[in-house]
Amino acid sequence: MIDEVRQRFGSKAAITDAGDIEPWLTDWRGRYHGKAGAILAPASTAEVAEIVNLAAQCRVPLVPQGGNTSMVGGATPPPDGSALILSLRRMSAIRSISAEHNVAVAEAGVILAHLHEQAAAVGRRFPLTLGARGSCTIGGLVSTNAGGTQVLRFGTMRSLIAGLEAVLPDGSIHDGLSGLKKDNRGYSLDQLLIGAEGTLGIVTAASLRLVPAVHSRAVGWAGVRDPGAALALLRDFEARTDAIEGFELVPGDSLALVLKHVPSTRPPLEKPHSWNVLIEATSATAELDPVELLQTLLAKAIETKLVEDAMVASSEAQAEALWKIRDSISEAERSEGPSTAHDISVAVADMPQFLLNSKVEVERAFPGAVASAFGHLGDGNLHFHVRAGSRAASDWIEREGPAITQLVDDLVTQAGGSISAEHGIGQMKRTELERLAPPGDLAALKAIKRALDPLGIMNPGKLL
Amino acid sequence: MIDEVRQRFGSKAAITDAGDIEPWLTDWRGRYHGKAGAILAPASTAEVAEIVNLAAQCRVPLVPQGGNTSMVGGATPPPDGSALILSLRRMSAIRSISAEHNVAVAEAGVILAHLHEQAAAVGRRFPLTLGARGSCTIGGLVSTNAGGTQVLRFGTMRSLIAGLEAVLPDGSIHDGLSGLKKDNRGYSLDQLLIGAEGTLGIVTAASLRLVPAVHSRAVGWAGVRDPGAALALLRDFEARTDAIEGFELVPGDSLALVLKHVPSTRPPLEKPHSWNVLIEATSATAELDPVELLQTLLAKAIETKLVEDAMVASSEAQAEALWKIRDSISEAERSEGPSTAHDISVAVADMPQFLLNSKVEVERAFPGAVASAFGHLGDGNLHFHVRAGSRAASDWIEREGPAITQLVDDLVTQAGGSISAEHGIGQMKRTELERLAPPGDLAALKAIKRALDPLGIMNPGKLL
Structure with a gap:
C-alpha cells in the first residue's frame, strides 16, 4: 500500500524514514506511544479519497493527524503498528476568504494561527483560539469540536462551521462547503463529523464563519462573594450588552498560589476576595468604548452589591497582566x-x-x-x-x-x-465513556460507527 | 398492541374512533392520504418509551405527529394501514422556563404560539416563528429543523436547540436536556435527531434558547437596481449593526401583482423599482431606537447609491402594511x-x-x-x-x-x-433526493437509518 501511494502521488506522499516518523508516534504530552510503518501525506482531497479506497482494499486502518496536539491521545497510532498515519499537513491552503460574506474555506492542514493572520489581513477575525494555536490544525479542531477561551460569545467549532468537506470510509467525497444556511435534506453529515475524532471519515476542508475584527478591548477584575454571585454578574452583563467575550472564574486560593509562585504578579484588588472574575469586553467599532462600558457595568454591580470590589485595566500591559494571572494558575499549582x-x-x-x-x-x-x-x-x-x-x-x-x-x-x-x-474521548477517556455513558446512547454511537466504517479503518481504538 | 397500550395507559392513550382519527390521516394541504388503526397518545416520555418497545416487539411502525402541518407529507401514515400514528399532543408541558438563564424546556407537543406566550410572560422571546405557529409543535419543528421568517439573526431550529430528549428506536431514552455548552463525548445524537423527520427516534422534549424580548421595531422598504445591490446592502447593514432581523427580497413584478390583486395595498415608494427589499430592525432596549437606526442606514445607502429610494414606516400600522405586501405575494400570484x-x-x-x-x-x-x-x-x-x-x-x-x-x-x-x-423531504421529495443527492452521502444516510432503526419502525416511507 505504501509503495502504491508513493507511485501514484510521489515520494512526498509517503514518508517511511524512521527518524521522520518518530516525532509523530507519541502524543505531545508523552503519554501515548504508537508505531506506524509510514506517514501518508496526500496533497489533495482526491488523493485522500484514493488513499481511503486503498486502505479499505488492503484493510489497513488510517490514523488522521494534524498538529498532533490532542490532549487525549486521539492522534497517536496503535502500538501494534497495524495502522498508518494519514497526515493532512500538506493540505494547508486557504481556498478562499471573503470579508464581504464573512467566510473562509480552509483545508484540514491549515494551522489555526495562520487562519487568524489571514482573517486579520482582510479585516476580519476567526474567533476561536486556544493555547496550541501555533501548531493545531483546522481538521483536528473540527474533529474534536474544539472550544478554547472565546467560546462564551461565539461558541465552539460547531457554531463556527458553515459546512465540511470530508472523505467518508467508503472513499466517497462529502462536499458541504457551499455552507447553506438552510438545508433540510435529512441527517446532517457535517454535524455528525464534528467531534467524531476521525472515526467516521477524514475531514479535508471546512467552510468557516468569520466575525468582525476587534477594534479595542477592555479587561477587568472583580472580587465576588461566591460562584453564584459571579454567575448573577454574568447574566446581568449579558442582559445589557453583547460585548462580553471572556468571563473566567478564579478562586481566591488559586490567586494566592499565583501571587506566591509566579514572579512579577501582583494582586489586582486591594484586599483578597473569596472568588474573583476576570472579564474581557471587546468592541468592533470606534463608536463603542469597551473600557467605558466595562467601568459602567462594574460600577452598577458594586452599587447592587453583586461585586465587592473591581478594577478595569488602564493599559494593554495591565490587561495582559490580568490574563497572565489566569493563565498561570496551572503553573502555580504545579509548584x-x-x-x-x-x-x-x-x-x-x-x-x-x-x-x-x-x-x-x-x-x-x-x-x-x-x-x-x-x-x-x-x-x-x-x-x-x-x-x-x-x-x-x-x-x-x-x-x-x-x-x-x-x-x-x-x-x-x-x-x-x-x-x-x-478535549474529546480519544484513547484516554474510552474506559470512562464506556462506564458512564447511558447504555442506549452508547449503543447508538457504536451502531453509527459500524454502519459508516464497517471495516474499522478510521482511527481505530479512539472514542469507541 | 392497541389494547395493550389502552390497558397500560388508559383510554386517552389509544384513540380508535374512526371519526376522531380521520382528520389526522391527511396532510393539511390535502395531498397525501393514509390509514391507521389508531392514534396512540402517550402522556409522558416513559409512556413513549414503552410504546416504542411494544412497536418493536409487534413490528408495528409508528408515525410521529404533532400539529400535522408538514409541507411534504412528513406526518401522514402510509396508505396500507400498516402503521399507527403516535401523537405527541398530550405531552404539552413547558417543564421549565428561566429568564435568567434564557432557556425553556418544552415537551414535543407544545404549540409554538404557546411557547411564544410563555417566553413573553417572563420577559423573553423564542425567536423562531412561521405561518403555522398556532398549530405546529416543538417536536415537529425540531424534527424538520424548521426555519421561518426570523432565521437571518437567530438561525434555524438547530441554532436554538441546547439539547434534546428522545426515545430511540430500541426504546432507550436519550437525555440531552441539560443543554451543555461544551460536550465532546462523541457523535452528537442531538444534532443527528434535528431534521431527521422522526425516522431515527421520537423527540419528546427540547431545551430551547430564549433571546431578549423586542422593545421596539422598525420596518423599512427600499428600491434597488438588482439582487446584487440588495445583497451588498445587507452586508453593509450587517457590518454596522446586529439589529437586522428581516431582509426580504421582492421583485418589482411581484409587487405589481400584489398592488393589482390585493385590496387596500399601496406602493411603498413613489416610483416602481426593478427589485425591492423589506427590512426589519429590532431593539431590545429603550436606548437604541430602531427607526432612527434604519433611517440613518438607509440615508447612507442612498448617498452611496446602493439604494435608489427608501422609506421607513412611521407607525405600526404602516409597518404591518409593508409586511402585508410581502406576505400577499403568493396570494396575488394565485390570482x-x-x-x-x-x-x-x-x-x-x-x-x-x-x-x-x-x-x-x-x-x-x-x-x-x-x-x-x-x-x-x-x-x-x-x-x-x-x-x-x-x-x-x-x-x-x-x-x-x-x-x-x-x-x-x-x-x-x-x-x-x-x-x-x-420543509424537509417527507414523502414529497424522496424521489428527487434519491435522484440528486451525491451517492456517497445517500449511502451514508441509509446506513445510519438501518443502523439505528433496523426494524424500520420509525416513520416509514419518509425521507429515505
Whole structure:
C-alpha cells in the first residue's frame, strides 16, 4: 500500500524514514506511544479519497493527524503498528476568504494561527483560539469540536462551521462547503463529523464563519462573594450588552498560589476576595468604548452589591497582566506538587453549586488532597484540578489518580454534565465513556460507527 | 398492541374512533392520504418509551405527529394501514422556563404560539416563528429543523436547540436536556435527531434558547437596481449593526401583482423599482431606537447609491402594511392562475446570480411560463414560483409540474444548493433526493437509518 501511494502521488506522499516518523508516534504530552510503518501525506482531497479506497482494499486502518496536539491521545497510532498515519499537513491552503460574506474555506492542514493572520489581513477575525494555536490544525479542531477561551460569545467549532468537506470510509467525497444556511435534506453529515475524532471519515476542508475584527478591548477584575454571585454578574452583563467575550472564574486560593509562585504578579484588588472574575469586553467599532462600558457595568454591580470590589485595566500591559494571572494558575499549582486535571462541564446554571459540592466531595474522599475548580463560567466548563497536598508520596498520581478521575467523573455525570467538555474521548477517556455513558446512547454511537466504517479503518481504538 | 397500550395507559392513550382519527390521516394541504388503526397518545416520555418497545416487539411502525402541518407529507401514515400514528399532543408541558438563564424546556407537543406566550410572560422571546405557529409543535419543528421568517439573526431550529430528549428506536431514552455548552463525548445524537423527520427516534422534549424580548421595531422598504445591490446592502447593514432581523427580497413584478390583486395595498415608494427589499430592525432596549437606526442606514445607502429610494414606516400600522405586501405575494400570484412552488436554497453569496439565471432557464424551457423568485435573501432561501402564464390549460400543473420541479431541482443542485431549504423531504421529495443527492452521502444516510432503526419502525416511507 505504501509503495502504491508513493507511485501514484510521489515520494512526498509517503514518508517511511524512521527518524521522520518518530516525532509523530507519541502524543505531545508523552503519554501515548504508537508505531506506524509510514506517514501518508496526500496533497489533495482526491488523493485522500484514493488513499481511503486503498486502505479499505488492503484493510489497513488510517490514523488522521494534524498538529498532533490532542490532549487525549486521539492522534497517536496503535502500538501494534497495524495502522498508518494519514497526515493532512500538506493540505494547508486557504481556498478562499471573503470579508464581504464573512467566510473562509480552509483545508484540514491549515494551522489555526495562520487562519487568524489571514482573517486579520482582510479585516476580519476567526474567533476561536486556544493555547496550541501555533501548531493545531483546522481538521483536528473540527474533529474534536474544539472550544478554547472565546467560546462564551461565539461558541465552539460547531457554531463556527458553515459546512465540511470530508472523505467518508467508503472513499466517497462529502462536499458541504457551499455552507447553506438552510438545508433540510435529512441527517446532517457535517454535524455528525464534528467531534467524531476521525472515526467516521477524514475531514479535508471546512467552510468557516468569520466575525468582525476587534477594534479595542477592555479587561477587568472583580472580587465576588461566591460562584453564584459571579454567575448573577454574568447574566446581568449579558442582559445589557453583547460585548462580553471572556468571563473566567478564579478562586481566591488559586490567586494566592499565583501571587506566591509566579514572579512579577501582583494582586489586582486591594484586599483578597473569596472568588474573583476576570472579564474581557471587546468592541468592533470606534463608536463603542469597551473600557467605558466595562467601568459602567462594574460600577452598577458594586452599587447592587453583586461585586465587592473591581478594577478595569488602564493599559494593554495591565490587561495582559490580568490574563497572565489566569493563565498561570496551572503553573502555580504545579509548584505545590503533583495534581490531576479534569476537563469537565455542567449546565451553566448548575455551575455554582457543582463547584462548591464537588470540592467538598473530593476532599472528603481523598483526605489531604486539595480540589480547585476554575475556568469558563459562562460555558459551564471547569478546569477541575486535584492537588496531592503536602504529605503526599511521590507516586501519588499513579496510586490515586485513577480513583480521583472516577470520582470526579461520577460527580459530573450525576450532575448531568460531561466527562469531556472540550478535549474529546480519544484513547484516554474510552474506559470512562464506556462506564458512564447511558447504555442506549452508547449503543447508538457504536451502531453509527459500524454502519459508516464497517471495516474499522478510521482511527481505530479512539472514542469507541 | 392497541389494547395493550389502552390497558397500560388508559383510554386517552389509544384513540380508535374512526371519526376522531380521520382528520389526522391527511396532510393539511390535502395531498397525501393514509390509514391507521389508531392514534396512540402517550402522556409522558416513559409512556413513549414503552410504546416504542411494544412497536418493536409487534413490528408495528409508528408515525410521529404533532400539529400535522408538514409541507411534504412528513406526518401522514402510509396508505396500507400498516402503521399507527403516535401523537405527541398530550405531552404539552413547558417543564421549565428561566429568564435568567434564557432557556425553556418544552415537551414535543407544545404549540409554538404557546411557547411564544410563555417566553413573553417572563420577559423573553423564542425567536423562531412561521405561518403555522398556532398549530405546529416543538417536536415537529425540531424534527424538520424548521426555519421561518426570523432565521437571518437567530438561525434555524438547530441554532436554538441546547439539547434534546428522545426515545430511540430500541426504546432507550436519550437525555440531552441539560443543554451543555461544551460536550465532546462523541457523535452528537442531538444534532443527528434535528431534521431527521422522526425516522431515527421520537423527540419528546427540547431545551430551547430564549433571546431578549423586542422593545421596539422598525420596518423599512427600499428600491434597488438588482439582487446584487440588495445583497451588498445587507452586508453593509450587517457590518454596522446586529439589529437586522428581516431582509426580504421582492421583485418589482411581484409587487405589481400584489398592488393589482390585493385590496387596500399601496406602493411603498413613489416610483416602481426593478427589485425591492423589506427590512426589519429590532431593539431590545429603550436606548437604541430602531427607526432612527434604519433611517440613518438607509440615508447612507442612498448617498452611496446602493439604494435608489427608501422609506421607513412611521407607525405600526404602516409597518404591518409593508409586511402585508410581502406576505400577499403568493396570494396575488394565485390570482394570475396556477403556479408551482419550490422550497430551495443556495449559498447567500450565490443568491443574486442564481435568482437571475434560474428565471431565464425556466422560462426558456417552458415557453409562456413566468418564474418569480423572492424570499429570505440573507438565508439564501428562495421562494421560487413558476406561473402557468395566460395561455395555459387547466391541467397545466399536472402536466408540467413534475418536469418544472426536476428542472428547478437540477438548477439548484448544479449551483451547490439544496432541494429542500426548510420543509424537509417527507414523502414529497424522496424521489428527487434519491435522484440528486451525491451517492456517497445517500449511502451514508441509509446506513445510519438501518443502523439505528433496523426494524424500520420509525416513520416509514419518509425521507429515505
